Amino acid sequence: MSDQTAIQVSDYFDSETFGRIKAFAENRETPFLVVDVATINRQYDEMTDAFPYASVYYAVKANPSTEVLTLLRDKGSNFDIASVYELDKVLAHGVSPDRISFGNTIKKSKDIRTFYEKGVRMYATDSEADLRNIAKAAPGSRVYVRILTEGTLTADWPLSRKFGCQSDMAMDLLILARDLGLVPYGVSFHVGSQQREIGAWDAALGKVKVIFERLKEEDGIELKMINMGGGFPANYISRTNDLATYAQEIKRFIQEDFGDTFPEIIIEPGRSLISNAGVLVSEVVLISRKSRTAMHRWVYTDVGKFSGLIETMDESIKFPIHTDKKGEVEDVVIAGPSCDSADIMYEHYKYGLPLNLAIGDRMYWLSTGAYTTTYSAIEFNGFPPLKDYYI
Numbered sequence: 001m002s003d004q005t006a007i008q009v010s011d012y013f014d015s016e017t018f019g020r021i022k023a024f025a026e027n028r029e030t031p032f033l034v035v036d037v038a039t040i041n042r043q044y045d046e047m048t049d050a051f052p053y054a055s056v057y058y059a060v061k062a063n064p065s066t067e068v069l070t071l072l073r074d075k076g077s078n079f080d081i082a083s084v085y086e087l088d089k090v091l092a093h094g095v096s097p098d099r100i101s102f103g104n105t106i107k108k109s110k111d112i113r114t115f116y117e118k119g120v121r122m123y124a125t126d127s128e129a130d131l132r133n134i135a136k137a138a139p140g141s142r143v144y145v146r147i148l149t150e151g152t153l154t155a156d157w158p159l160s161r162k163f164g165c166q167s168d169m170a171m172d173l174l175i176l177a178r179d180l181g182l183v184p185y186g187v188s189f190h191v192g193s194q195q196r197e198i199g200a201w202d203a204a205l206g207k208v209k210v211i212f213e214r215l216k217e218e219d220g221i222e223l224k225m226i227n228m229g230g231g232f233p234a235n236y237i238s239r240t241n242d243l244a245t246y247a248q249e250i251k252r253f254i255q256e257d258f259g260d261t262f263p264e265i266i267i268e269p270g271r272s273l274i275s276n277a278g279v280l281v282s283e284v285v286l287i288s289r290k291s292r293t294a295m296h297r298w299v300y301t302d303v304g305k306f307s308g309l310i311e312t313m314d315e316s317i318k319f320p321i322h323t324d325k326k327g328e329v330e331d332v333v334i335a336g337p338s339c340d341s342a343d344i345m346y347e348h349y350k351y352g353l354p355l356n357l358a359i360g361d362r363m364y365w366l367s368t369g370a371y372t373t374t375y376s377a378i379e380f381n382g383f384p385p386l387k388d389y390y391i
């Protein structure tokens with residue numbers, strides 16, 4: 001049995017938008033990503049309506065294309081940056097450095113200096129060595145400390161463990177920040193990308209509250225800011241609550257912990273702003289069965305783990321797939337075109353694709369606007385990086 005029947009495109013796109021994307025895609029050589037910029041525009045407005053008390057710092061890593069950066073620059077977004085390369089790109093698009101936060105806790109001292117020389121004054125940290133580097137290379141800057149959070153089991157793409165520190169360490173670092181002449185500004189967390197359990201923010205905010213209170217009472221440090229990271233949902237196969245429900249609940253959690261006077265709140269959406277706007281168009285290269293009696297087919301397509309779909313690793317992100325073929329569906333294994341046996345996207349989660357799907361047919365991978373183009377390898381097996389178009 002398949003885990004799903006054919007998906008309904010109408011759960012993901014209105015027919016006008018999907019029609020426009022398909023028309024644009026029609027005579028182009030696959031594989032490629034088409035991004036509908038109007039969808040991002042709308043989702044940014046939904047995000048700022050849902051979180052009127054928060055400043056948006058777009059996580060550039062999700063999709064750093066000129067079209068996305070220009071749109072978000074003009075809409076007044078700020079930017080969460082992971083490297084000097086992203087920094088240069090965002091500055092080249094005319095964003096002023098006061099709209100930028102260096103959100104990566106793992107960074108070279110010389111890169112901190114570059115950020116500082118270019119005018120950036122806000123830095124994330126989660127370790128003493130990094131904090132000391134910031135104090136030397138970016139004196140007087142605002143720092144926020146990232147804490148570890150629970151919630152990795154309910155996030156489709158967990159981020160904790162590698163980033164963040166325990167609350168006791170966070171307090172030590174914020175005190176040290178003050179002693180080193182920095183501004184101990186706030187606390188950040190990321191509850192895991194595509195976090196399906198809204199309570200994950202509650203648990204994280206509870207820890208933040210303790211840090212705020214202890215530092216104020218015991219050390220006279222008044223923190224000003226909470227950076228709630230990303231983790232807000234995109235539309236994939238595993239459904240989530242809608243953004244408004246996330247926002248409502250999270251507002252309640254903040255009120256419970258901080259009353260009606262909120263600290264400055266930052267959010268860093270990536271996936272939730274961009275994913276739903278993208279459709280990756282691929283073509284079926286080959287369909288086979290592994291034995292005469294095999295119950296399922298293998299469908300090999302011209303896009304794979306190494307050409308943009310790395311988030312299918314461990315089948316973490318389950319992208320909705322549409323084909324124009326109708327009729328009875330049968331279980332398939334879906335794999336990419338490269339000569340690497342790791343290049344299998346879905347084998348355990350059973351996608352049902354129509355029995356009459358044929359070599360040469362197109363597959364439309366929905367909700368692929370984020371974390372696809374940049375993850376695409378540049379020459380694996382000679383395949384070029386994933387092309388992208390913005391309409």
Ligand SMILES: Cc1ncc(COP(=O)(O)O)c(C=O)c1O
Nearest residue numbers: 059193194230231268269270271
């Ligand atoms: C520091 C930071 N902020 C924000 C994001 C974006 O998260 P999401 O795509 O879940 O919105 C990430 C993702 O890796 C991140 O590392």
